[in-house]
Amino acid sequence: MSNLTVANIERTPGGARVDLVLVAEMVERGVKVLDVGCGDGELLRLLSESRGVDGRGIEISREGVNECVAKGLAVIQGDADTDLADYPDDAFDYVILSQTLQATRNPRVVLEHMLRIGRRAIVSFPNFGHWQVRLQLLFAGHMPRTDILPYSWYNTPNIHHCTIKDFRELCTEVGVKMEKAVALNAWGSPLRLNAPWWFWNLFGEQAVFLLSRRRDGGQATPK
Amino acid sequence: MVDVKASSPQEAAGVPSDADLPRDSELAKFGPDKPLKLDAGVELSPFQIAYKTYGTLNAERSNAVLVCHALTGDQHVANLHPVTKKQGWWETLVGPGKPIDTERYFVICPNVVGGCMGTTGPASTNPKTGKPWGLEFPVITIRDMVRAQAMLLDHLGIKQLFAAAGGSMGGMQVLQWAASYPERVFAALPIACATRHSAQNIAFHEVGRQAIMADPEWRGGRYHLEGTNPRRGLAVARMGAHITYLSDAALHRKFGRKFQDRENPTFSFDADFEVESYLRHQGISFVERFDANSYLYLTRAMDYFDLAADSGGVLANAFKASPTRFCLISFTSDWLFPTSESRAVVHALNAASARVSFAEIVTDKGHDAFLLDEPEMFGIVRGFLDGARKARGLPDKTS
Numbered sequence: 001m002s003n004l005t006v007a008n009i010e011r012t013p014g015g016a017r018v019d020l021v022l023v024a025e026m027v028e029r030g031v032k033v034l035d036v037g038c039g040d041g042e043l044l045r046l047l048s049e050s051r052g053v054d055g056r057g058i059e060i061s062r063e064g065v066n067e068c069v070a071k072g073l074a075v076i077q078g079d080a081d082t083d084l085a086d087y088p089d090d091a092f093d094y095v096i097l098s099q100t101l102q103a104t105r106n107p108r109v110v111l112e113h114m115l116r117i118g119r120r121a122i123v124s125f126p127n128f129g130h131w132q133v134r135l136q137l138l139f140a141g142h143m144p145r146t147d148i149l150p151y152s153w154y155n156t157p158n159i160h161h162c163t164i165k166d167f168r169e170l171c172t173e174v175g176v177k178m179e180k181a182v183a184l185n186a187w188g189s190p191l192r193l194n195a196p197w198w199f200w201n202l203f204g205e206q207a208v209f210l211l212s213r214r215r216d217g218g219q220a221t222p223k
Numbered sequence: 224m225v226d227v228k229a230s231s232p233q234e235a236a237g238v239p240s241d242a243d244l245p246r247d248s249e250l251a252k253f254g255p256d257k258p259l260k261l262d263a264g265v266e267l268s269p270f271q272i273a274y275k276t277y278g279t280l281n282a283e284r285s286n287a288v289l290v291c292h293a294l295t296g297d298q299h300v301a302n303l304h305p306v307t308k309k310q311g312w313w314e315t316l317v318g319p320g321k322p323i324d325t326e327r328y329f330v331i332c333p334n335v336v337g338g339c340m341g342t343t344g345p346a347s348t349n350p351k352t353g354k355p356w357g358l359e360f361p362v363i364t365i366r367d368m369v370r371a372q373a374m375l376l377d378h379l380g381i382k383q384l385f386a387a388a389g390g391s392m393g394g395m396q397v398l399q400w401a402a403s404y405p406e407r408v409f410a411a412l413p414i415a416c417a418t419r420h421s422a423q424n425i426a427f428h429e430v431g432r433q434a435i436m437a438d439p440e441w442r443g444g445r446y447h448l449e450g451t452n453p454r455r456g457l458a459v460a461r462m463g464a465h466i467t468y469l470s471d472a473a474l475h476r477k478f479g480r481k482f483q484d485r486e487n488p489t490f491s492f493d494a495d496f497e498v499e500s501y502l503r504h505q506g507i508s509f510v511e512r513f514d515a516n517s518y519l520y521l522t523r524a525m526d527y528f529d530l531a532a533d534s535g536g537v538l539a540n541a542f543k544a545s546p547t548r549f550c551l552i553s554f555t556s557d558w559l560f561p562t563s564e565s566r567a568v569v570h571a572l573n574a575a576s577a578r579v580s581f582a583e584i585v586t587d588k589g590h591d592a593f594l595l596d597e598p599e600m601f602g603i604v605r606g607f608l609d610g611a612r613k614a615r616g617l618p619d620k621t622s
Contacts, residue, residue, distance in 0.1 A: 054578070062583060069550060069580040070602040072610020076569050076581035086570045 009148055009206075010188030018188035019124050019206055020046055023098055026122055026180060026210045027051050031093035034058070034118065036080045036110075037100030041068035044075070056092075058083060081105045084113035092118040099206075101125045101167075102158040108170060115176055115213050124208040127183065129163030129201040147186070148205060164201040171211065180210035242355075242514060243348055245273040245334070245341025246305035248298055251378045259336065259371050262364040262527075269350060272375050273341025274298050274333035277317065278325035280381070286617055287381045288323055289372065290332040291389030291396035293594075294521050295461075295513060297340040300332040301325070306512045315596055322605040327612070327619065328385060333375055335368040335396070337521050339514035342371075346447065346514040356516075358444035363520060365392070365528045369399045373407070385615060386608060388412035390593035391560065392521070395528050398568070401549070402530055402541040410611040412604060414552045415593040417564035418530040418538055418571070424559060427467050428522040431460030435515045444516055457515040458506030465505045470556035470589035474498060531571075538571035548578040548614070550607040552593070552600055555583060559590040580607060 010018045020043045027033060030052050035044050038057030041064075047053045057075035059065045068075035080097070081104050095118035097110065102125050104110045114121040126148050127133075136144035143153040151158065162170070164183060171178055183191045183204025191200055200207070251272045253259065258268030275298040280287060290300050290313065297304075301311040301318050317323045317330055334342035337360070345360035352359075376384070387397045387408050394416025401411045420428075435441055438456025442449045466474075478498040482488070485495065494500040534540035549572055553565040562583050572579040584599050586592045593600070 056578065062585065066582045066584070066599055066603060069582045070606030072606050072613070074548065074578045074580045076573075076579060077583055078569075086573055088574055088576070091573075091576050 010184075016046055017042065018184060019208060020098065022182055022184070022190070022208050023096060023122050023124060024050055026208070027053060027094055027096075029053070032056075032091075033094045033096060034087070034092045035096045035098065036084065036114070037097060037103070038068060038073075038075055039064050039098075041071055041073045041075060043096065043098055044068070044073050045071065048073075080110050084110065084117065087113075087117045089116055090119065094118050094120050094122060096122045098122075098124050099126065102128075102161050104160060107160050107162070108174060111170065111174055111176070111211075115174075115211065119212065120179070121176070121211045122208065123167070123211065124206060125162065125167065126158075126206045127164050127201065127204045128161040129165060130186075130205050131202050132186070132205075134202075146205075164204055164207045165197065167207070167209065168197070171209070175214045176211045177214050178209060179212050181207060183207045241306065241341055242339050242344065242346035243341070245298075247302070248273040248275055248334075248341050250274075250341065251375050253374060253378075257374065259367065259374065261361050261367050263361045263367075265361050267336070267343065267361060267363075270336070270343035270371070271341070271347075272333050272336070272343075272371060274331055274375060275300065275302065276332075277301055277330040278328055280329040280379075281617075284381050285383065285385060285615065286328050287376075287379075287384050288328040288330045289376075289384050289387040289400070290317060290323070290330055291372075291387065291393035291400075292332065292335065293389070293391040293393045294464075294525065295509065295518075296393065297338060298332045298334045298342075299340075301330070304512075307508070312594060315594075316601065316604060322601045322608065323386075323388060324608075327617070328608075331375070331379070331381075333372055335392075335521065336371045337363045337368070337517060337524060339517040344514070345444075345516035345520055355447040357447060358516065360516070360520065362523055362527075364524050365395050365399050366403065366533075368524065369396050369403055372396070372400075373404060376407070383407050383409060385617065386410040386412060386611065388414070388604070389416075390414040391416055391590065392525050394560075395525065398530060399528075401545060401547045402533070405542075405545045405547055408547045409615055410608065411547050411549045412552070412607065413549070413565075413568070414600075415554055415557055415560050415565075415590055417560050418528075418541070418568055419532070420526050420528055421564075425526045427464065427559075428526055430463055432519050432522060434459040434463065435519060438515075441515065444519075446515070452510070453515045454507075454510045457510045457513065457518060458503075460515075460518060461509040461513075462502040462506040465502060467559045468589055468591040470558065470587055472556060472587040473589050473591075476587065477501075538567065539574035542572055542575040542577050545572070545575055545577045548580075548611055550580040550603065551582075552603060553581075553583045554588070554590070554592040554597075555585045556587045557590040557592065 032054045035057045044055040058078040065077045095114040133144040183200040186205045258266035300313045334340040337344045339346045345356045349356045387400045394413035397413040435456035438453035440451035441453035481497045483497045483500040530541045531538040551565045553562040569581045
């Protein structure tokens with residue numbers, strides 16, 4: 001999925017998207033990473049430059065793929081919903097799904113594949129439980145449109161919105177371990193770490209989760 | 224060593240003598256001490272390889288790029304062709320400042336074994352008889368072609384290629400290179416190709432071969448000796464094959480139902496339509512530069528190609544632990560080597576954990592697109608090679 005699924009995310013003074021910097025900081029140096037839905041390759045490039053990782057990407061849009069390959073990135077055209085099944089177990093240290101979960105047809109299967117292919121998974125997504133979203137639906141009575149969710153209901157690629165609370169429940173159901181979670185407010189700053197989950201779910205505009213398999217060596221098996 | 228006199232039997236038959244003494248090419252000769260071991264179980268010896276080089280090999284011998292030609296291509300990738308006087312078949316991609324930049328890379332393009340532009344093939348003189356090989360020439364495979372190219376690299380003192388690139392049958396050679404000599408290929412660029420020839424592809428080739436063999440001038444492959452030349456058969460084979468290189472949309476755009484130099488149909492079997500006239504021209508101009516038996520042998524080599532079968536039926540095993548970085552390119556309107564074939568290679572490479580990029584380019588030009596002006600392909604090739612160059616630690620320009 002391309003970066004068109006979300007838009008207008010805050011950038012650091014250096015020009016990098018804050019959510020991508022946050023993702024990059026969760027990745028150890030020199031590891032092997034698969035970026036699912038890598039868009040124009042901004043995260044892969046950031047990872048290769050700042051963390052020295054061996055990065056690969058899958059991207060659904062032809063324009064995105066061709067742009068990435070022309071930048072020298074190892075990217076193939078593919079669909080998170082159908083093509084992750086082709087990857088062998090334990091092929092990567094990290095599998096990243098950046099702002100793409102909500103655009104997949106079967107988020108649960110995608111998540112399970114991610115933790116089969118990689119030792120760890122990083123998932124970032126726009127939080128549909130954010131107060132702006134809630135207020136728009138409650139008072140204006142129409143499908144919410146925000147800076148990071150700029151689409152109308154009829155042309156959005158985002159077909160499986162979820163809240164931070166929903167995603168945590170999915171993680172429990174699938175049986176993955178949440179190693180780390182960060183929520184960013186509308187200005188791209190992380191919320192207080194000791195804040196309760198309901199606070200994150202209300203004030204986090206987007207969230208980034210670092211996940212691992214529940215038991216060492218154990219794997220999630222997609223159904 | 225092959226010792227050839229200028230007045231070869233081919234010339235007597237009116238066939239260009241480039242089969243033994245290629246014009247405007249380098250020659251590497253391999254004597255009885257260096258036979259080419261063929262998949263058919265026999266040895267080809269002595270034999271020679273005609274090739275072209277462009278650019279300069281650096282002191283570390285690390286900037287060599289092997290360009291592999293397609294079925295009817297040859298070593299003249301980026302220079303005026305000595306027979307047709309046309310520009311090189313990949314001059315859009317290879318040359319100074321081009322995506323395969325001869326100011327950075329030392330480009331080698333050999334004529335394949337079985338070809339007819341100077342590398343030993345069925346039109347070459349059989350040293351045992353002093354006459355053209357004809358059908359006595361052993362059947363060769365894509366792997367044999369690549370084995371011969373590896374011998375050429377040894378001859379040139381090049382241990383590892385920076386890159387191997389090619390389209391169609393050239394792409395098959397690139398894939399075979401990566402499978403046979405993974406340590407010798409840093410980057411591989413197989414374009415518009417597949418790891419096996421489909422039944423449909425074999426069927427088209429068989430039609431071409433039957434057209435040649437049905438020409439009474441073919442004489443059981445002995446036309447060089449009998450002073451004939453199966454021009455009509457070879458031309459028909461080329462006409463049929465040429466259709467498979469184009470797309471329905473491209474043919475329609477180019478010719479539609481337009482008449483050739485006339486207002487109305489002649490109610491005869493003249494080339495009334497522009498598309499007929501075009502195909503006839505393609506056929507006639509092809510026989511001036513190509514040997515009919517060579518066409519039989521090279522189409523056969525493509526038919527036999529099946530990398531998965533060579534690896535116990537599992538394609539991923541052909542690329543197990545491959546250190547090579549790959550970039551595959553396919554074209555949306557290519558129905559001879561459709562995107563699904565490239566995607567199968569990508570899946571296998573993913574399963575083998577190889578580093579792979581894959582791009583599909585939107586075009587209505589069909590299989591031939593890899594030879595044409597496709598700016599998106601140029602950008603991808605350039606970007607891929609730039610990335611590989613940095614990873615390999617090659618300097619910007621050869622010093």
